[in-house]
Amino acid sequence: MNIGDSNISSQVLLHRHLLGLSTYSVEEIFLILETAREFREILERPIKRVPTLRGFTIVNLFFEPSTRTRISFELAAKRLSADLVNFGGSGSSLSKGETLRDTAQNIEAMKVDMAIIRHSSPGAAHFLTRCIQGSVINAGDGAHEHPTQALLDLLTISEHYDRFENLRVSIIGDIAHSRVARSNIFALTTLGAQVTLCGPQTLIPVSIEQLGVRVTHRLDEALEDCQVAMTLRIQQERFGASLVPSLREYNALYGLTSEHMEIHQDLIVLHPGPVNRGVELDDEVVEHERAVILDQVTNGVAVRMAVMYLLASSRATDRD
Amino acid sequence: MKPPEIIKAQLMDAQDVHRTITRLARQVIESMDSSHEIAIVGLHRRGVYLGKRLQTLIYELEGINVPFGTLDVTMYRDDFRRRSGARKIRSTNIPFNVSSGHLILVDDVLYTGRTVRAAMDAVTDLGRPARLQFLTLIDREHRELPIRADMVGRVVPTISREEVRVQLSEIDDHDGVWLIERGEDE
Numbered sequence: 158m159n160i161g162d163s164n165i166s167s168q169v170l171l172h173r174h175l176l177g178l179s180t181y182s183v184e185e186i187f188l189i190l191e192t193a194r195e196f197r198e199i200l201e202r203p204i205k206r207v208p209t210l211r212g213f214t215i216v217n218l219f220f221e222p223s224t225r226t227r228i229s230f231e232l233a234a235k236r237l238s239a240d241l242v243n244f245g246g247s248g249s250s251l252s253k254g255e256t257l258r259d260t261a262q263n264i265e266a267m268k269v270d271m272a273i274i275r276h277s278s279p280g281a282a283h284f285l286t287r288c289i290q291g292s293v294i295n296a297g298d299g300a301h302e303h304p305t306q307a308l309l310d311l312l313t314i315s316e317h318y319d320r321f322e323n324l325r326v327s328i329i330g331d332i333a334h335s336r337v338a339r340s341n342i343f344a345l346t347t348l349g350a351q352v353t354l355c356g357p358q359t360l361i362p363v364s365i366e367q368l369g370v371r372v373t374h375r376l377d378e379a380l381e382d383c384q385v386a387m388t389l390r391i392q393q394e395r396f397g398a399s400l401v402p403s404l405r406e407y408n409a410l411y412g413l414t415s416e417h418m419e420i421h422q423d424l425i426v427l428h429p430g431p432v433n434r435g436v437e438l439d440d441e442v443v444e445h446e447r448a449v450i451l452d453q454v455t456n457g458v459a460v461r462m463a464v465m466y467l468l469a470s471s472r473a474t475d476r477d
Numbered sequence: 478m479k480p481p482e483i484i485k486a487q488l489m490d491a492q493d494v495h496r497t498i499t500r501l502a503r504q505v506i507e508s509m510d511s512s513h514e515i516a517i518v519g520l521h522r523r524g525v526y527l528g529k530r531l532q533t534l535i536y537e538l539e540g541i542n543v544p545f546g547t548l549d550v551t552m553y554r555d556d557f558r559r560r561s562g563a564r565k566i567r568s569t570n571i572p573f574n575v576s577s578g579h580l581i582l583v584d585d586v587l588y589t590g591r592t593v594r595a596a597m598d599a600v601t602d603l604g605r606p607a608r609l610q611f612l613t614l615i616d617r618e619h620r621e622l623p624i625r626a627d628m629v630g631r632v633v634p635t636i637s638r639e640e641v642r643v644q645l646s647e648i649d650d651h652d653g654v655w656l657i658e659r660g661e662d663e
Binding site: 166168188191192194195196198199202204206207208209210237466469470 | 549551552553554557564565566567568569598602603
């Protein structure tokens with residue numbers, strides 16, 4: 158199952174929405190990655206724009222503050238010549254107490270073809286699919302899923318390793334509150350990778366092994382023979398909730414240092430950003446040549462272009 | 478469900494295909510002039526293999542190594558909303574500078590002209606060739622745009638319910654061109 162082998166990927170997506178990766182097959186994930194690789198090439202051209210989605214209207218519904226994910230979707234839409242409107246942030250009706258259903262009905266009345274939603278409640282994207290005709294892309298719903306982040310992680314990994322089967326990936330940090338971790342666990346296990354979760358006991362859900370992953374609370378164990386370290390951002394508010402004693406202790410136990418990079422010569426390091434320097438990653442690790450954080454950002458635009466393109470043209474019945 | 482199809486005639490066998498491509502290669506050589514360097518760009522899918530064969534033949538006939546690239550026009554098509562199901566995007570790989578050269582686009586069948594239109598847009602986004610020409614193995618007429626081919630293997634008058642199917646041994650069982658009749662149009 159080589160990543161470059163186009164026989165594995167399906168010709169079309171069977172889904173009409175991208176709500177999460179738990180229901181996506183190997184063939185569909187490969188189709189997205191393969192399409193993203195072709196869009197990646199456009200980003201290197203002098204004219205970084207193709208007319209593919211001309212006349213197609215996409216709305217960005219961001220109920221939670223986010224800059225980079227929103228901008229990444231915005232750029233992806235513009236690179237495909239789609240029209241994009243932003244809905245969200247302070248000053249909009251979203252902060253004036255309108256319900257999600259009402260917002261959705263307004264969006265529907267404005268005749269948009271696709272909606273991208275970021276919301277603090279798990280299932281918000283799924284709810285939206287019942288209110289509007291167009292396709293829905295989940296850009297993060299609570300601690301549930303953030304599928305495009307996982308897909309861009311996979312694309313980035315595939316630039317360094319040519320197969321996912323038995324690839325050893327460790328996800329390090331706040332697993333309990335991370336939609337990025339969940340989406341990655343679903344996708345990586347579907348592709349046959351060996352996933353290890355690592356973090357303090359308070360930040361790893363009980364019985365998560367049922368998803369087919371290994372759990373350890375020791376960083377050295379997680380990094381043993383590991384090829385990909387996916388580090389997660391630790392939210393400052395977790396310290397107030399007494400889940401982690403202090404930033405310094407977290408860094409001492411779970412922060413990646415240049416010594417780790419020295420010991421593990423094959424290791425590549427991912428981080429969804431923004432990085433807390435000196436907490437999840439030391440400065441030298443952020444700057445390290447095997448830290449691929451900026452590649453993730455570029456690949457994010459390509460993956461989102463691919464998802465938009467494939468969903469925009471999928472006409473299959475909705476299985477989500 | 479695909480409508481049933483009937484093979485109405487074989488238009489070319491493997492030897493015909495080879496002869497025609499050889500003639501087209503000579504035509505490409507003839508069109509060369511000293512002011513601009515020629516390059517071949519094959520359109521996915523079968524134009525890529527035809528283009529490669531032309532490149533090989535030109536080398537065998539004249540010892541000239543013509544730069545070769547591939548182009549996928551999916552992103553530039555105008556029927557995006559009319560089709561059901563995404564077209565798979567294949568790789569665009571043009572390893573030379575498009576600007577100021579003499580570019581020959583190659584495809585297997587010229588029909589409505591919409592693929593060529595999309596290809597011209599795609600090439601324009603990559604640069605500004607001094608001259609752009611189009612070569613096709615089969616011209617089956619029924620143009621919907623003011624487009625013509627500069628080099629043609631064979632003109633085959635057809636009706637719109639028919640389909641001209643080119644098969645090339647690189648991806649199909651063997652070389653050949655067939656006239657197929659499909660059942661009722663969708």
